[in-house]
Structure formats: structure tokens, C-alpha cells
Amino acid sequence: MLSNNFPIDEDACLSLELKGEPLEMIRDRVAFLSDKQLTDYADQLRPFLFDEQEVALILNARSIIPSLLDSYTRQQSRVGGLTEF
Numbered sequence: 001m002l003s004n005n006f007p008i009d010e011d012a013c014l015s016l017e018l019k020g021e022p023l024e025m026i027r028d029r030v031a032f033l034s035d036k037q038l039t040d041y042a043d044q045l046r047p048f049l050f051d052e053q054e055v056a057l058i059l060n061a062r063s064i065i066p067s068l069l070d071s072y073t074r075q076q077s078r079v080g081g082l083t084e085f
Contacts, residue, residue, distance in 0.1 A: 023069050030065040
């Protein structure tokens with residue numbers, strides 16, 4: 001969703017009682033995923049993925065997600081769509 005620049009769903013964040021900036025929460029959460037957790041997630045999702053490149057995205061999430069977040073932030077800043085909660 002980040003790569004397609006979908007806006008953050010404010011109502012969803014509020015209903016989950018998320019406090020703080022959603023993108024930073026994502027960045028923080030991904031930073032603390034262990035290699036084992038990423039491997040487990042990849043194995044669990046493998047039956048639902050179309051090819052092994054998608055598995056690689058999961059396995060490399062700690063480097064890919066921050067890059068997507070930075071790109072998303074730049075894009076949203078250009079169109080004025082980035083908000084904080």
C-alpha cells in the first residue's frame with residue numbers, strides 16, 4: 001500500500017486507539033523484527049504469494065520498509081496528504 005501511495009486511514013488508526021504518528025510506528029515495529037520472525041512470516045504467507053520475489057520482500061523488510069516510508073512521506077508532502085494523529 002505504501003508503494004501505491006494510498007493515504008493513511010485516519011478512522012482505522014483512531015478505532016485501534018493508535019497514539020502517535022502511524023509511519024513512525026511502522027518504522028519502529030519493522031526495525032525490531034528478527035530474522036526468525038521475518039522467515040516465519042514469509043513461510044506463513046508463501047502459499048498466498050505469486051512468486052518468490054514477494055517472499056524476498058518479506059525477508060528484506062527491515063531495509064525495504066524504511067525506504068518505502070521515506071518515499072511515501074516525500075510523495076504525501078508534495079500533495080499535502082500527510083497528517084499526524
